[in-house]
Amino acid sequence: MTATPTTTSGGTGAGSSAAGDGPVVPPSSLQVYRELGDLKRLRDARGEGSLADRAFVRSWRTLLADPSPAAVQRLALRETAHALAAARLAGVDAGVLALAGLSRQERLEVLRRAFDAVTSTAEGGLGDLVDLRAALDPDPLDEALLPAEPGFVRALVRQPRAGATHPVRPRIVVEPPESHGDHCFATAVYSALVAPRHGVPRGEAFLVALAHHLPNGDLPDAGFGGEVLLGEHYLPVLAALEERSLAQLPAAVAQRLRELLPQRELADNPVGRVFNTADVLDRVLQVHHHARAAGFTADQALDDLDIVHPGAVQQFQLRVLAEAGIP
Incomplete structure (x- = not known):
């Protein structure tokens, strides 16, 4: 599923910017990442789970419908673009707008307005977004036409994240916990945004993050503390349970993930740098969210x-x- 990076801005989204040109995540862009992270906490009456959980399931179903490199690129662009719009519109998407009688052009105008409202706060810190804005689709996606998701996908939506744990200190329990579906989708969107800075196609970056917790389809999350206490068994356990999830995928998709996923383990390659940027952002911004929620005052509202x-x-x-x- 590797796409060839392009040096033209707004093409595949793997533009010419190098990581050395400045911060990969400028402080001016943090508000956008925080708002995207809130999709893990936004819900509506049209389905179970958060908007991020539902996008996580939808992304896997779309991937199985067509796992070609071009289709994965389109998937990443569409989901990232609509996530940016949803940061302001929440569940008011193309389907809701169509149900309310807005024309196709009117729906597109609303989606673009929301996209521009949130991305303008980054003051250019997100890089070239031409390809993402062009991916906003005012036509509702007919999910009934998509194949069913593998079992591990729903398991990841049910599987809560451990939060902050340590091998010799009590865990910090925060409620409600995010799911692995929440985390994987948020990390996938962050990855797609960061990818051009390292010359990685948005689709490839999105896919790695979407799949990076495959073992947790079976493995409850005990966090950093659990990893340390599993000791010499930790890596074999991960490998065995990752294979259980990969076995639920078409052979070509599973093989591509076997090639891509090991690259996330280090930051000495572009895919690894993109993934680790997005992963640490989501993990730490999640902690900041709980801290802000605990300190919320009526005056702020x-x-x-x-x-x-x-x-x-x-x-x-x-x-x-x-x-x-x-x-």
């Missing part, structure tokens, strides 16, 4: 986020709160 929205009834609502003694 009232003053910073305008929970009492500007509009025709805002002054009336503010008076109600003031008279009730609610600051």
Whole structure:
């Protein structure tokens, strides 16, 4: 599934920028990554699990429908583009907009508006996004036409992440835990965004991250502490259970993953650098999310986020709160 990198911006998404040109993840882009991470926590009534979990399942089903390099590239572009739009629109996607009667052009305008709103906060720190913006699809995806996902995919959606653990210290338990589907999809989208900085096609980067927790289809997550305590058994256990998941895939897909996945173990190659950038971002931003949630104050909602929205009834609502003694 390896695509040939191009030196033209906006083509396959593996543009000419080198990692040495500046930070791979500039501070100006962190808000976008945080908002993308929130897809692990956003839900709606149209399906089970978070938006990220559902995108994780959909991505695997789409991959099985056509695992060719070109199709994997299209998958990465489409899912990443729509994830960026969903960072602001949440579950209001092309399907909902079509149900509400918006024309194809109107749906595309809404998706582009959301995409531009979130990406503009990065002040160019995400690099060239022409190929991603062009991948916004106003036509709802008919998931009924896609093949069923392998068993390990649903298992990863059910399998919670361990969070922060240590071999000689008590774990820090945070609720609710994210799933492995959440983490893999977020890491896949982050990887697709970072990939051009290292000359890696977005599709290849997306695929590695999507598949990087195959052993956890069977292996409950005990975190870093569990890895250390498994000791000499840890790598053999991972290898055996990864093969159990690979065996559920078509032979060509499994073989390509056997070639790609080992590259993520080190940062001495482009695929490894992309993956490890995205993986550490997601793991640490997840911890920051829990810290922010624990420190959330009413003032942030009232003053910073305008929970009492500007509009025709805002002054009336503010008076109600003031008279009730609610600051």
